Amino acid sequence: MINEKSVEVMICTLCQKHKTLGKNGSDSWSKSGYKSLRLDKVKEHEDSSQHKEAVTLETKSQVTIEDSITEKTPLSEKEFEAVLCATKCVHFLVKHNIPVTTVYEDFINFAINDLQSPILANLSKGKNATYKSRTTATELLTAMSEDIEETLKQRVKKSPAYAIMTDEATDISNKKHLAFCAKYVDEAGEIKVDFIKDVRVDNGKAETIFKETVELVQDEIRVDNFVAFGSDGCNTMIGEKSGVTTRLKEVKPELVTVHCHNHRLALAAKDSFQSLKEFQETDEVLSSVHKYYKSSSNRTTSLEKLQNVLEDCDTKRVKQVAHTRWLCHYDAVTSLKDTYAAVIMDLENAVESGNDKVRIGSGPSASGLAKKLKSYQTVHIIHFLCDALKPLTQLALTFETNNIDLSVIKPKMDSTVSALKKLKTSPGVSLRKASKLMDDFEISPTEQKRSVVHAAENKFIDNLIDNIESRLENSDIIDAMSIFNMSGKGSFDGNDEIELLAEHFSEDVDSALYEWDSLKDCVAELDPVVKNSPSALLKTLMTVSPTTGNTYPVVTKLCSTAAVLPVSTAEVERVFSSVNRIVTDLRNRLSVENTNKLLHVIKK
Known part of the structure; x- marks a missing residue:
């Protein structure tokens, strides 16, 4: 600064603020200004008692x-x-x-x-x-974040049983996240699924995930009631030699490991598609139509204008095919089915108006796509898939629900298989509409072509049913937990399963069988709704426990385990969806630690 005598001097703003004085009452650094403009003098002042006193006063004034x-x-x-x-x-x-x-x-x-x-x-x-x-x-x-995290951890600690679900992902700035969610029983007997924490890891190796998981369940929650572990089923997670689940079972031998049912369902459907040439070709047409319109705003606008002209056609965009997300795949075939006539007409208009000039490698041509879309195979299989993928998508959505338990899986699977089998004998709602479309565009297949397409569709259904049943097969321990759906249980029903579960979880077998026999007599008088799932039964047990005492401690623990088994890892996927909305191009420097704090507030 410049002092009153127009001389350039140095002033310490901190000493000036608190009016501290130097040796012999000097105010050169706090008021009049220090005339020697040298770096060593600044460092000397920084170590002086005058400056340290100012720092102390400033610190005391700051209230956190x-x-x-x-x-x-x-x-x-x-x-x-x-x-x-x-x-x-x-x-x-x-x-x-x-x-x-x-x-x-x-x-x-x-x-x-x-x-x-x-x-x-x-x-x-x-x-x-x-x-x-x-x-x-x-x-x-x-x-806020610490309070939410600690509250959730305390709730999980008090749960008679809990499961951990985890997965890893990379954000837009290439930082690796490892997210943990817990499925547990609250004090009212309700099943809850909550995000616990998101940590940064150097890599997605099994050893790294194992160490973070063990630290969470042993040091931060409570390992005694840790009964199940859910993952996406990749080799890192479930590898027999050194996967995360293998390592966790060395720490907790009775741990039940669950491969996400949604991932298994996706694999079952993917295997069915890849086994048939006709379905692979139809998928390629779907991808090509999406690419044709996505790569050009003019083409998209042209299709929208044509849809507005057609009275019976809603304004929709052709969506992208995704074999890893069957809701997206179903949306893709449905969107093309709903816009089929408009797409063909738009492609033909592009050819007639001379707008079908395609550079090599720039994507599909309008004439080529129109020809494929007007083939019997494409029309029939697209409409067939709308019917076949609908029950599959409904099953996937069921698996994604947080409050689902094992009692729902078999009835839903049976319903899905039944709906698929029905398509072999009678056409679905969408397929019945395909004949009008083929008449409008004069698509007349030969009997041989009809036979080939129908055979491929029947083979697809057979493959899909076989893959669903084999992919969604569970272990003996998980199957044994179906006994907690007690509707229609006889006097001896479930004894073998209870004995198997008690031995697996190191509980007293005689006590478990005694409690089970006693519980069956009590449940016989209850409302059928209470008996049709582990979660409903558990809520009843925990509701009466405070007044009558814990009459069924072993059965309650086993029923809790059945209720908290993770059917899918959808909640962890939702966490990463939130991460993608938080860590954007404009906020790419956000640390994983701060992202974790934001997630606690957002997810709660």
Whole structure:
């Protein structure tokens, strides 16, 4: 700075703020200015008692959220109300994926100055302390995240049994995330599925995932009640020699490991597609039509205008095929089925108007696609798939539900298989509409072609049913847990299964059988709804337990295990969907630690 005598001098803003003095009462660094503009003098001042005193005074003036909560520097009633409102502001920003540390201060100032908020105006405490800085925003977010995480861990600890589901993924900035979710029983006997934490890992190797999982269940929760582990079923997770599940069973021998049913269903359907040439060719047509329109806004606009002209055609876009997500695959065939006539007409218009000039390697041509779409094989199989994939998609959506348990799987599978078998003898709703489309475009197949396509469709159904039944086959332990669907149980039903489960989980077999016999007599008088699933039965057991005592401790533990077995890892996939919405191109520097804090608030 320049002093009164127009001489350039140095001033320490911290010493100036707190008016500290140097040796012999000198105020050269705090008021009049130090004339020697040398770096060594700055370093010398930094180590001086004058500057250290200023630093101490500055530190004391800063009040943190933690200090206020622990009453080291208690807040007044108005200040507490203001901090509570500030916490709600942080919560609002996080829930709407708005960068908290970037926006918080301006957001608060806007509320105080422009909206004239009387409560938030009390965020200033004393001369220097304030709760309007980005530091406060970080502290509030951390406090919320830690409270949520600790509360969830305590709930899981109290559960008679719990399962851990995990998976790893890479965000947009190539940081590797490992997310954990828990399925557990709350105090009211309700089955809950919650996100626990997201940690950064250097790699997705089995050893790394194993160490993080063991640290969670042994050090942070409670390993005694850890009964099941759910994963996507990749070799890293379920490898026989050194997979995560193999390593976990060395720590917890009775652990039940579950391969996500949705992933298994996807593999079953994928195997069925790949086994038939006609279905592979139809898939290629689907992909080509999507690529044709996605690569050009002019083509997309042309199709939309044509759909608006056609009275019986909704305005839809052709969607992308995805063998890993059967809801997407079903949407893709349905979207083409609904726009079939418009797509053919648009492609023919492109050919007639001379807009079918395609460079080598630039994608499919309109004339080529029109020819394929007007073939009997493509028309028939597209409409057939709309009918065949619908029950498959409904089964996948059932598996994705958080409150599903094992009692639902077999009835839903049987229903799916029954719906597929029916398609062999009578055409589905979509296939019945294909004949009109073929008449409109004069598609007349030979008897031989009809026979080949129908044989391929029947073979597809047979393969699909075989693959579903083989892929979704469970272990003896998991199958034994179906006894907790007690509707129609006789006097001796389930004894063998209870004995098997008691031995597997190291429970007293005689006590388990005694409790089971007693429970069957009691359940016989209950409402049928209570008896049709492990979760419903468990809720009844835990509801009466506080008044009558835990009459069935072993059976309750076994029933809890059946209720918390993870049918799918859909909740972990939802976590990574949230990560993709949080860590974007504009927020690519977010650490996994801060992403974890944001996830706790967003997912709760």
